Amino acid sequence: MTMSAFMTRCDRLARLAVLALAVLVAGAAAARAELRVDITRGTVQPMPIAITDLLGQGQSEGQIGRDISAVVSADLERSGLFKPIDKRAFIQDLVSLQQQPRFADWQVLRAQALVSGTVEPQPDGLVRVAFRLWDVAAQQHLTGFAYRIEPKAWRRVAHKIADQIYERITGEKGYFDSRVVYIAESGPANQRVKRLAVMDQDGENNQFLTDGRSLVLTPRYSPTTEEITYLSFFNNRPRVYLFNLETGRQEVLGDFPGMTFAPRFSPDGNRVLMSMAANGNTEIYAMDLRTRRTQQLTNHPAIDTAPSFSDDGSRIVFESDRGGTQQLYVMGADGSDVKRITFGQGRYANPVWSPRGDLIAFTRLYQGRFYIGVIRPDGTGERLITEAYHVEGPTWAPNGRVLMYFKETPSSDGRSRRARLYSIDLTGQNEREVVTPMDASDPAWSPLIP
Amino acid sequence: MRHGLILSAVLHVSAVLLAVLGVLPGPKPLEMPVQAIPIEVVDIGEITNTRIDEKPPEPKPPAPRPAAAAPPPPPAAAAPPPPPPPPQQRAPDPPKLAEAPPPPRPPEPPKAPEPEPVPVKAPEPPKAPEPERKPEPPKPPPEPKKEQVAQKPPEQKQPEQKPPEKKPEPKPEPKKEPPKKDPQPDFNQLLKDLTKKEPQKPAPPQPQKQTEVAEASRTPESSAPRLSDRLTMSEQDALIAQIAQCWFIDPGKPGISDISVEIRVQIGRDRTVQRADVVDKARFASDRVFRSVAESAMRALHKEECKQLNLPQEKFDTWRDAVLTFNPRDVM
Numbered sequence: 001m002t003m004s005a006f007m008t009r010c011d012r013l014a015r016l017a018v019l020a021l022a023v024l025v026a027g028a029a030a031a032r033a034e035l036r037v038d039i040t041r042g043t044v045q046p047m048p049i050a051i052t053d054l055l056g057q058g059q060s061e062g063q064i065g066r067d068i069s070a071v072v073s074a075d076l077e078r079s080g081l082f083k084p085i086d087k088r089a090f091i092q093d094l095v096s097l098q099q100q101p102r103f104a105d106w107q108v109l110r111a112q113a114l115v116s117g118t119v120e121p122q123p124d125g126l127v128r129v130a131f132r133l134w135d136v137a138a139q140q141h142l143t144g145f146a147y148r149i150e151p152k153a154w155r156r157v158a159h160k161i162a163d164q165i166y167e168r169i170t171g172e173k174g175y176f177d178s179r180v181v182y183i184a185e186s187g188p189a190n191q192r193v194k195r196l197a198v199m200d201q202d203g204e205n206n207q208f209l210t211d212g213r214s215l216v217l218t219p220r221y222s223p224t225t226e227e228i229t230y231l232s233f234f235n236n237r238p239r240v241y242l243f244n245l246e247t248g249r250q251e252v253l254g255d256f257p258g259m260t261f262a263p264r265f266s267p268d269g270n271r272v273l274m275s276m277a278a279n280g281n282t283e284i285y286a287m288d289l290r291t292r293r294t295q296q297l298t299n300h301p302a303i304d305t306a307p308s309f310s311d312d313g314s315r316i317v318f319e320s321d322r323g324g325t326q327q328l329y330v331m332g333a334d335g336s337d338v339k340r341i342t343f344g345q346g347r348y349a350n351p352v353w354s355p356r357g358d359l360i361a362f363t364r365l366y367q368g369r370f371y372i373g374v375i376r377p378d379g380t381g382e383r384l385i386t387e388a389y390h391v392e393g394p395t396w397a398p399n400g401r402v403l404m405y406f407k408e409t410p411s412s413d414g415r416s417r418r419a420r421l422y423s424i425d426l427t428g429q430n431e432r433e434v435v436t437p438m439d440a441s442d443p444a445w446s447p448l449i450p
Numbered sequence: 451m452r453h454g455l456i457l458s459a460v461l462h463v464s465a466v467l468l469a470v471l472g473v474l475p476g477p478k479p480l481e482m483p484v485q486a487i488p489i490e491v492v493d494i495g496e497i498t499n500t501r502i503d504e505k506p507p508e509p510k511p512p513a514p515r516p517a518a519a520a521p522p523p524p525p526a527a528a529a530p531p532p533p534p535p536p537p538q539q540r541a542p543d544p545p546k547l548a549e550a551p552p553p554p555r556p557p558e559p560p561k562a563p564e565p566e567p568v569p570v571k572a573p574e575p576p577k578a579p580e581p582e583r584k585p586e587p588p589k590p591p592p593e594p595k596k597e598q599v600a601q602k603p604p605e606q607k608q609p610e611q612k613p614p615e616k617k618p619e620p621k622p623e624p625k626k627e628p629p630k631k632d633p634q635p636d637f638n639q640l641l642k643d644l645t646k647k648e649p650q651k652p653a654p655p656q657p658q659k660q661t662e663v664a665e666a667s668r669t670p671e672s673s674a675p676r677l678s679d680r681l682t683m684s685e686q687d688a689l690i691a692q693i694a695q696c697w698f699i700d701p702g703k704p705g706i707s708d709i710s711v712e713i714r715v716q717i718g719r720d721r722t723v724q725r726a727d728v729v730d731k732a733r734f735a736s737d738r739v740f741r742s743v744a745e746s747a748m749r750a751l752h753k754e755e756c757k758q759l760n761l762p763q764e765k766f767d768t769w770r771d772a773v774l775t776f777n778p779r780d781v782m
Binding site for chain 1: 597598641642643644681686689690691693694695696697698699700701702703704714737738739740741742743745747748749750752753754768769771772773774775776777778779
């Protein structure tokens with residue numbers, strides 16, 4: 001035997017070992033197998049959120065707490081992404097809530113998030129407003145902040161709290177602590193008085209900036225929120241002006257031979273784009289606000305106007321009829337590399353680049369109807385999200401999520417028109433009127449107030 | 451005596467030696483020429499493919515009772531008397547009840563660890579000696595300074611740690627059943643477009659097909675066990691439909707179509723999610739939008755309507771560990 005038998009045995013043993021190993025490997029693989037499922041659908045519904053009154057220590061603090069809660073609730077509800085739960089359904093009382101939420105009580109109400117907070121007086125006359133956001137399902141504290149404010153500043157703090165909640169839940173910056181400048185209109189159609197006005201984004205704190213003696217149009221906020229540029233027909237000479245909101249001082253931007261209009265700030269606030277019409281032609285110019293030097297960006301016999309910088313300031317979108325019809329074009333910030341991005345029927349106007357950078361909003365006129373639409377900067381994905389007898393002048397919320405514009409509806413006898421501001425989610429859902437004291441047009445949304 | 455002992459020892463030693471060296475007649479090794487038995491080591495992939503070919507692939511026929519139903523059909527037919535079920539997605543349920551020994555279906559209230567009036571200790575109100583950044587009183591546009599409110603980690607843990615055996619919830623918990631009324635809005639309609647004409651631009655690549663292909667290629671490889679142990683397409687569809695109902699999506703979120711969140715879940719025999727973890731923790735910590743999508747997915751798994759998942763009890767080993775990928779890109 002011996003050697004050959006010995007070898008045979010070894011051989012068998014080796015084969016057995018290989019087989020055993022293979023079985024082990026296969027077994028392990030099978031044991032590790034896990035179910036994999038792709039969830040590619042979902043539900044589009046606002047998230048139920050419980051927003052309690054902020055617990056105040058005294059009577060006035062209690063009122064502030066209730067007021068703040070109401071504004072936070074209204075802000076979030078208006079976004080279309082949240083659905084505040086009726087406070088009358090709440091089970092847990094405010095005092096015990098400050099100790100610790102009883103999550104079961106909130107789960108019963110199907111709340112997914114919970115907001116609680118306090119308002120406490122401070123020795124220096126200020127109040128300390130604190131809030132907390134809770135994830136009810138995970139029973140976790142998500143975020144919380146406190147502010148020391150003058151009692152009269154409660155509304156602003158409410159917007160800030162709403163921004164914090166919005167950001168923590170959605171992952172996007174909020175837009176509630178922002179303002180809107182617009183043209184307030186009054187009087188009959190043939191004697192329309194137009195004034196500059198500003199208000200909070202929810203329509204509160206309305207203020208008029210001009211007295212209505214000169215026609216004003218197309219106001220735009222600076223990125224610092226300290227200045228507004230707009231078109232005024234002061235002394236019947238249409239010029240682009242700069243209005244300082246802190247000092248109230250106004251100044252003409254440049255002394256051009258022709259009419260200047262359609263101004264808009266660059267994202268860094270150092271430049272203003274505008275159009276100038278001279279000798280029967282309209283071109284786009286950029287003015288450096290520090291040096292007051294201007295640069296001509298377009299040079300074409302067609303009308304080029306309504307420029308708007310991209311979010312990073314590297315490109316500009318504008319409207320032009322150089323292709324035969326009024327369409328949208330994109331070019332570099334220095335006027336180079338012009339590309340047409342719209343090819344649809346009708347006319348495209350008032351392009352505005354989103355602060356998010358992903359979309360350009362515009363007005364489109366087609367077959368006698370006006371539309372507000374959005375399109376990607378490369379010209380794809382055009383969507384028309386609202387339409388009316390007359391809708392125009394879209395402006396983006398600071399987070400690029402919501403659009404505001406004005407809509408005119410004729411009266412039943414056709415003799416007058418009612419102009420109002422509306423907001424709409426960029427998905428095209430959740431269109432809502434922004435209540436103003438009188439007719440309103442040409443809204444321009446500010447960045448978040450610093 | 452001594453000689454005998456020595457002799458015995460020598461004989462034993464020699465016998466052992468002979469046995470080891472194979473001299474003694476014994477279990478004879480094969481004398482015939484060794485015949486090699488061909489053994490082929492085949493990789494798992496081939497085996498899987500072979501099996502799938504043998505049996506008709508169940509995804510094709512959307513029939514309610516796929517492949518595995520060999521033994522149980524007779525009882526199934528016997529038990530439910532009139533089974534002409536028109537519902538398409540309901541289909542998977544009846545077979546389950548029929549063939550599997552009815553597991554304690556609604557065995558226990560899905561959730562025991564309901565945090566409750568735990569003896570709230572240490573109130574610790576939000577106030578704290580937090581470092582107020584600047585108590586600077588706001589100017590005309592009041593400038594409220596923000597300060598982070600201290601978290602309360604210890605407290606929030608409490609309810610979870612205590613296994614509250616009492617559940618003195620006087621409220622009618624099952625107040626109302628999930629309002630299934632909402633007809634699952636078609637995602638393509640979520641992004642409103644008033645354009646009546648067909649798209650004039652070159653349409654972007656079809657994401658739907660890609661996903662289908664990806665899904666098709668993924669499913670077989672991940673489910674190595676026998677075909678009968680895998681979830682059928684209709685069973686998977688039931689699960690997807692259930693979770694989709696609980697998952698709130700925000701279609702306007704930037705880049706949402708590119709976000710894909712994998713959540714690894716462990717599911718108990720009672721079909722409730724015992725544990726869920728986001729796989730990509732690094733991105734969860736750094737990307738706010740990703741985190742919000744992941745959190746919405748986690749919330750979906752905690753929702754009342756999704757606490758007990760639509761899964762066939764008898765295939766527990768198949769679904770006890772699962773990876774759920776939340777990703778709305780193909781419908782955007």
